[in-house]
Amino acid sequence: xxxxxxxxxxxxxxxxxxxxxxxxxxxxxxxxxxxxxxxxxxxxxxxxxxxxxxxxxxxxxxxxxxxxxxxxxxxxxxxxxxxxxxxxxxxxxxxxxxxxxxxxxxxxxxxxxxxxxxxxxxxxxxxxxxxxxxxxxxxxxxxxxxxxxxxxxxxxxxxxxxxxxxxxxxxxxxxxxxxxxx
Numbered sequence: 001x002x003x004x005x006x007x008x009x010x011x012x013x014x015x016x017x018x019x020x021x022x023x024x025x026x027x028x029x030x031x032x033x034x035x036x037x038x039x040x041x042x043x044x045x046x047x048x049x050x051x052x053x054x055x056x057x058x059x060x061x062x063x064x065x066x067x068x069x070x071x072x073x074x075x076x077x078x079x080x081x082x083x084x085x086x087x088x089x090x091x092x093x094x095x096x097x098x099x100x101x102x103x104x105x106x107x108x109x110x111x112x113x114x115x116x117x118x119x120x121x122x123x124x125x126x127x128x129x130x131x132x133x134x135x136x137x138x139x140x141x142x143x144x145x146x147x148x149x150x151x152x153x154x155x156x157x158x159x160x161x162x163x164x165x166x167x168x169x170x171x172x173x174x175x176x177x178x179x180x181x182x
Contacts, residue, residue, distance in 0.1 A: 005049055008182065012041040012053035013060065016088065017067035030069050030081075031157050035125060036164040038088035039118040042095030043109075043172035046182045050092030058085050078140060083132020087125030095121030099172075109176075114169035122161050126154055 019033030042050035057067060064073040068085065076082055098117035102109040109117070133153040137144040144152075175181055 005045075005182065008045055009049050009053040009056060012037060012045060012050070013056040016041070016054065016057040017060065017065075020067060020069045023069055031160055032069055033164070034069075034084075034088065035091065035122055035161050036168055038091040038125065039095055039121055039165060039168040040171060041088075042092035042097075042121050043099050043114055043118060043168055044175055044181050045092070045096065046100060047093045047096030049182055050096040051089045054089035054092050057088065061085065078136070080133050080136040080141065081129070083136075084125055084129035086132065087128035090124040090128060091121035093121075094124045109173075111169055111173055114172050115165055118165035118168045118172075119162070122165060126158070126161075130154055 016034050016037040019035075019037045022033045024031040038050075038054055041053045044050070045053060061068040061072045061076055062074060066072050068076055068079075070076070070079050070081065076085070095117045098120055099109050099114060102113035102117065106113070130149060130153045134144070134146060134149040137149060172181070
């Protein structure tokens with residue numbers, strides 16, 4: 001792997017860690033900038049390297065480095081929000097795959113194509129995150145209905161992630177103009 005790729009993968013892992021610290025506290029699932037950086041990882045680095053950056057972020061947290069919003073180390077596996085961390089790698093993978101598809105089809109990924117790619121990626125994050133949250137609250141917690149989990153883990157944060165998808169698409173488009181894209 002080239003040094004530039006390793007630097008970019010590491011940079012996006014660190015940006016995701018910083019995004020975990022920029023938080024608005026909400027019950028159970030906080031609003032953070034992690035999804036913005038997971039979306040950007042896919043849109044800027046492409047599917048494989050974007051996913052690698054998010055897997056590196058997850059590995060750092062599971063190793064005990066304090067990069068998650070809550071508990072780090074192996075105990076993070078039992079956090080109700082851990083499914084979202086798993087979903088970040090899928091976010092980058094799917095977003096990057098769609099970005100590549102649009103590039104191949106049109107020669108470039110338009111702002112709308114990048115936005116759609118980011119939304120598809122973050123949808124994957126929510127799919128894994130909400131499912132994990134439901135399981136965690138019903139296995140380790142006191143129990144919660146699916147609609148309660150959907151309210152906590154999706155409805156409260158999804159509008160912000162739509163805005164983050166707009167921002168990610170614009171940043172990725174501008175970075176591509178300057179050749180800062182894989």
